[in-house]
Amino acid sequence: MKQEILYLEQIVTAQPSGQNLEYVSLSLRAGEILGVTGISESGASVLADVLCGKLCPASGTIYLDGVPVSYRSENEARKLGIYEITHQASVVNGMTAAENLVVLRGFSWKNLFLHRKNIDELSKQVFEHYGIGCEPHARGSSLTNEQRLEISICRALLCGAKVLICREAGEGLDRDELIRFAAFLHQLRDEGVSVIVFNSSVSKVLQYANRIAVMRGGMICWERLRKDMTAYGIHQRLRISSTGVSPKERTVPRLYLSLQEICLIDNDIAPFSVDLYTGRAAGVLCGGLNGRGIIYRMFSGQGQTEGIAMQDGRMYHLADWRQRHANEICCIGPRFWEKGVFENLTAAENIVFRSMNRFRERGDVINRRMLRLALRDFAAEMGFDPEGLDVYPRHLSSRMRDQLVLLRVMFAPVGLLVLDYPFYTIDEQIKAELLHCIAVLRARGTAVLWSSNDRSVLQDNCESVTVCE
Numbered sequence: 001m002k003q004e005i006l007y008l009e010q011i012v013t014a015q016p017s018g019q020n021l022e023y024v025s026l027s028l029r030a031g032e033i034l035g036v037t038g039i040s041e042s043g044a045s046v047l048a049d050v051l052c053g054k055l056c057p058a059s060g061t062i063y064l065d066g067v068p069v070s071y072r073s074e075n076e077a078r079k080l081g082i083y084e085i086t087h088q089a090s091v092v093n094g095m096t097a098a099e100n101l102v103v104l105r106g107f108s109w110k111n112l113f114l115h116r117k118n119i120d121e122l123s124k125q126v127f128e129h130y131g132i133g134c135e136p137h138a139r140g141s142s143l144t145n146e147q148r149l150e151i152s153i154c155r156a157l158l159c160g161a162k163v164l165i166c167r168e169a170g171e172g173l174d175r176d177e178l179i180r181f182a183a184f185l186h187q188l189r190d191e192g193v194s195v196i197v198f199n200s201s202v203s204k205v206l207q208y209a210n211r212i213a214v215m216r217g218g219m220i221c222w223e224r225l226r227k228d229m230t231a232y233g234i235h236q237r238l239r240i241s242s243t244g245v246s247p248k249e250r251t252v253p254r255l256y257l258s259l260q261e262i263c264l265i266d267n268d269i270a271p272f273s274v275d276l277y278t279g280r281a282a283g284v285l286c287g288g289l290n291g292r293g294i295i296y297r298m299f300s301g302q303g304q305t306e307g308i309a310m311q312d313g314r315m316y317h318l319a320d321w322r323q324r325h326a327n328e329i330c331c332i333g334p335r336f337w338e339k340g341v342f343e344n345l346t347a348a349e350n351i352v353f354r355s356m357n358r359f360r361e362r363g364d365v366i367n368r369r370m371l372r373l374a375l376r377d378f379a380a381e382m383g384f385d386p387e388g389l390d391v392y393p394r395h396l397s398s399r400m401r402d403q404l405v406l407l408r409v410m411f412a413p414v415g416l417l418v419l420d421y422p423f424y425t426i427d428e429q430i431k432a433e434l435l436h437c438i439a440v441l442r443a444r445g446t447a448v449l450w451s452s453n454d455r456s457v458l459q460d461n462c463e464s465v466t467v468c469e
Contacts, residue, residue, distance in 0.1 A: 002029040004066070005194050006082075006163050008313065011050060011060035019043045021050065021057070022218040023254075025312035028163065031192040033185055035209030035226075037202055043218035048198045051165050052084040053077035064162070081162030087171035091140045091148040098123035098136035101155050126154050130184060146177040150184055157193065164188075164195045170204050182207045213313075222275065223258055223310055253277035256447040257416065262307030262318050264294055271307060272468045274449070276416065281438075281448035283458030283465040294468075295451035296333030296420035301326075328415030332422045332434075341393045341401050348375055348389040351407045379407065402430045406437045417441055419450040423457070435461075 006028040013020045019041045026047075028034050038044040049055035050062075053074045061068050064080055071077045074084065091100045101123045123136040132150050134143060143151070149169065156164060169185075170178055185195060185208050197208045205212055206226065214222040256276045263271040274282050286294060297303035299322060309321035322329065342350055352375060376386045385400075393401055409417075417438065423431050438461075442448060450462055458465045 002031055004028070004314070005030045005064070007063040007066075008050075009061045009063065010312075011047075011057045011062070013046055013050065013055060014058035015046070015055070019046055019218050021046055023060075024218070024220055025314070026213060026220065027313040027315065028194050028196060029315075030194055031189050032211060033189050033195045033197060033209045035197045035199065035205035035212040036215060037199060037205045037212065038215035039200065042215040044198050044200070044215045045167075046218070047215070048084075048165060048167055048196075051077075051082060051163075051196065053082070078159070078161075081160055083156035083159070083161040083164055085149070085152050085156065085164055085166045085169065087145075087149070087168040090152060091143060093139065093141035095140050096136060097127075097134050097138045097140065097143060097147070097151060100140055100151055101126060102158065103155070126158070130154060130187065131180075132184075144177070145172045146181055149173075149181065153184075153188070157188075162194065164193065166195060166197045166199075168199055169197055169208070170199065170201075178204070178207065219254060220313070221255060223255065223313070224273075224275075225260060225308075253279050256311070257321075258310040259318070260308040260310065262298065262305060262309075264297060265304045265306055267294060267303075269294055269468055272466055274464075274466045276447040276449055277463075278445040278447050279442050280464075281442065281450050281462040283462035284449065284451045285455055285458055285465055285467045286451055286453055293333055293420055295418055295449060296331050298322075299329050299416070299418045299449075300331045300333070325415065329418060330409050330414045330416070331418040331420070332409070333418075333420040341404055343393055346390055346392055347396065347400075347404055350393065350404055351375060351379070351389075351411050375411075403433065406430075406433055410437055410440060414441055414444075414446045417446050417448045419448065419452075421452055422450075 004027050008024060008026045011021050011024045021043050024043070024047060026034075036044050036047065046055065050057055053071045053076055056072055063069070064082075069080055071080060071082075077083075092103070095103070098119045102119050120136045126132070127134065127136065130150065132147055132154070134147050140148075153164060153166075170181055173181060185197075188195060189210070195208075197205060199205050199208075210226045212224060212226055213220045254277065256278050258273075258275050260273045261271040262273070263269060269286065272284065274284060276282050284295060294303075298305050298318070301322060305318045305322075307318045309316045309318045311321065316324070375389065379386050379389060388396060388400060393404065396404065419438070422434060438448060448462075450458060452458055455465070
C-alpha cells in the first residue's frame with residue numbers, strides 16, 4: 001500500500017456565513033488522484049480553501065508526510081508543497097510558453113533573457129515528456145486552455161509541489177481536450193504525483209480520479225474506489241441533499257465505515273461491498289448454508305479475511321481495522337447465545353466486562369461504588385432483577401442468561417454491531433428484547449451490519465440490502 005502523503009483529521013471550520021465543514025477526515029496517498037464532488041453548498045469549495053491556505057480551520061489537524069502542519073496563507077501552503085491549480089490557469093499572454101513554465105522557479109523577470117538557452121532546453125524536455133503540444137517560444141496568448149492548464153501544473157511540479165489541488169479542472173475544454181488532459185493527469189499519477197480534483201461535474205471526476213469522495217452538508221457522505229462507483233450511484237447521493245431542506249435542519253448520518261470487496265478466504269461466497277452509517281442498519285443477504293456465520297467470523301477474528309475498510313478518510317486492510325477497533329465491535333452470531341456468558345463471573349461482572357477492559361486501556365480510575373449503583377439502575381431499567389447481579393450465571397434461568405448477554409452489549413458503547421442470523425435458536429420474547437436493544441443502540445449512533453438469508457427480515461429492519469452470492 002502506498003505511503004500516505006496528506007491526511008486531514010476532523011477538520012471543522014467556523015465561517016460566520018455559508019457552509020462550514022463538520023469533522024471532515026480525508027487522506028491522500030502518493031501517486032493517487034482523489035476526486036471530490038458535491039452540489040452547491042456541499043462544502044467541497046470550503047475544503048479546497050482549507051487545503052490551499054485560503055481558510056484556516058477552527059479545529060482539526062492537517063498532516064503532511066505524517067507531520068502536523070499549519071499554514072495561514074497560500075504562500076505558506078506553497079512552501080510546504082501544496083499548490084492550487086484553477087481552471088483559469090495563470091499564464092501570462094505576453095510571455096512565451098517556456099517563460100511561463102519557469103517564471104516562479106528562481107528565474108526573475110530581469111534575467112529571463114540571460115538564461116534563454118537553459119529555459120528553452122528545460123521547457124522542451126518537459127513539453128516532450130508530458131506530451132504538451134506547443135513550442136517553447138509560442139506566445140501565451142496563442143495557447144489553448146488545455147495547454148495553459150498543463151503548463152501551470154508543470155510549473156508547480158518544477159517548484160517542488162507535493163500535492164496539487166485542482167479546482168474545476170477541465171472547465172472550458174472540449175471532448176478531445178478532456179481526454180488528453182485526463183491522460184496527462186494519469187501520467188502524473190503513475191509518476192507518483194498526488195492530486196486532489198475538485199469538480200461539481202460527476203462525469204469529469206469519474207474520468208480523472210481513482211478514488212472519489214462525495215460531500216454533502218459539510219461532511220463526506222460517501223467515499224469509494226473509482227472501480228466501485230457509477231455516475232448513477234453518485235447522482236443518487238447528490239440528489240438526497242437537493243430536497244430543499246438546509247443541512248442544519250437535516251440530520252445526516254455520518255459514514256462510519258466503508259467495506260469494499262470483503263470476503264472470507266476459505267469460503268466460496270463472492271466478495272461484496274457495503275457502506276455503514278451511524279444510526280443505520282445495512283443488510284447483507286446471504287443465500288444458503290454457506291452464508292451463515294460468515295459476517296460473524298469476519299468481525300470476530302475467527303476467519304482469514306480479504307478486503308478493504310475505509311474509515312475517516314483512511315484505508316485499512318479489514319483484518320488490520322478489526323484489530324485496531326476490536327473494542328468498538330460487538331458481534332452477535334449463531335452461537336453467540338451459547339458463548340455469550342462467562343460462567344466464572346457474576347452477572348454484574350458479565351455486564352461490565354467489556355466496559356472494564358476499555359477503562360483499563362484508557363488508564364481511567366474506576367469508581368466501583370458508583371459503577372455498581374449505575375449498574376443496578378441500568379439493570380432495573382432494562383427489566384433485569386437487580387438482586388440477580390451477584391448471582392453466577394449457572395444459577396440463572398435461560399431467559400435471564402439471554403438477558404444478561406443483551407445487557408452487556410448495551411452497557412458498553414458500541415461503534416459497530418454485527419448481527420449474523422441473530423434470531424437463530426432464540427424464543428420470541430428474547431427476539432423482541434433484541435430488537436429493542438438494536439433500536440436503542442441505533443439511537444445512540446451505532447452502525448449495524450445485519451446478515452441473514454431472509455430478505456423480509458432485512459427489508460423490515462435495514463435501510464439498505466446488499467445481495468451476497
